[in-house]
Amino acid sequence: MSDQRASTATTDTRRNGPAGPGPRPGMAYLATTTRILRQLRNDHRTVAMILVVPALLMTLLYFVYQDVPATPAQETTLFDRVGISMLGILPFIVMFLITAIAMQRERTSGTLERLLTTPLSKLDLLGGYGSAFSLAAAAQAVVACLVSFGLLGLEAAGNPGWVVLIAMVDAILGVALGLLCSAFARTEFQAVQFMPLVAAPQIFLCGLLVPRSQLPDWLEVISNVMPLSYAVDALHEVSVHTEPTGLMWRDLAIVAGFAAVALSLGAATLRRRTA
Template identity: 50%
Template sequence: MKPTRVLATAERVLTQVRHDRRTLLLLLLVPALLIGLVAWIFTDTPVFGSIGPAMIALFPFIVMFLVTSIATLRERRSGTLERLLSLPLGKAEFILGYALAFGLLAVVQTAIAVGFAVWVCGLEVSGSLGLLFAVAVADALLGTSLGLLASAFARTEFQVVQFMPVLIFPQILLGGIFLPRDQLPAALEAIGDWLPLSQAIDALNAVARGDQDAGYIWLRLGFIAIWIVVAIVLGSVTLRRRTN
């Protein structure tokens, strides 16, 4: 594996996204606008202060999953991947290049979403804003990595959407957004504790409340990082050259 090939792939992807204004706007602005909509809905109530950190986890996660998976799938369906892999470019280099490109976009997206939530919507953060940003970035990268994994198995864009009930919806339902996990049935609580979005939500809530030390946050960041690495590795191993 050569870093130059990974960087070249990432540069190509970023160039494509830069010329696709609708995708760029979807990536960078939609999560912040959705957070703003939630804050607007609960104006003059304390609700947004409670669910705001979870929204920072939820919307970038979903958007990065959809955009990454569909963009990668289109490369395969168009035959671009097959042509690229006929060159000295391995599957792992292709996946890492995509992960790097969308990872950089995820950092920008997260900065906009967090800044909008804190400075425009008035989300109060008692802990470190830097830690809040770090967890939010890890969460967006998680959506990217799961999107890459889904694209390795999907044959059409519709099938990508079909992966959401498998990879996305259970994490939302068991993540503690609608009901604290300790109030769920014991089996569901145990499952939810092992899902990465749950750990991201826990970490963001802890930073916002300022009621946990940095070790608690970094432990959950490490857990999310493991999921990211595993998803990228599985995506590179199972990636097919072309979808017929």
């Protein structure tokens, strides 16, 4: 019996490696974050899309409204009113698209399936993705706000730093929703198809085109359950108040809460196999 047990233990060691403590808590999460950041650093097109595209679109928006005269009834120019909202919307769109495609690429290449056969948990995996892309989102928000406030003359009553914070949280929301939607796609093309389904209604109803209070009652109810509405409301608070308000913090907390829920749902719906 002792020889049989020794033989079994040897076989288990060969299959699973020597017995010992598992990976320290947080190590798998940090390793995933580092891996994604390395991939981003080597993908120059993605880096350009994250950092450059929102700034270029803000510049385009500036020239669109450059010669539009302001009416006496308007307290701010059209560029100031629309531009500060777009600083929250553009990071959301860009990070949603990039994250959904990147995660789907991991799945179709088989990388995701191999990772989930290791001690790496689903929450570690999505948390690592969320952290890596959140750092990219922070850089994106800083660049877009520097260009908008420093070069294009965008004006807000509040400190531009609060705009950077809101834009960053909104980009993290895009990351979380991109991870969630990628769980329901089988190809990168299907991941892209979620963009009009998830982003377009929020853009239409967030208050950018028409103040939410002027929407039909049933559309206002729908807008109240869309996180982008609260991001735009928080940016509006910064644009008209010199100091952060309670409403701004409330709206920002709601956006962050949506992101946390989306990330948790993404972990719950993440499929182990590619097919």
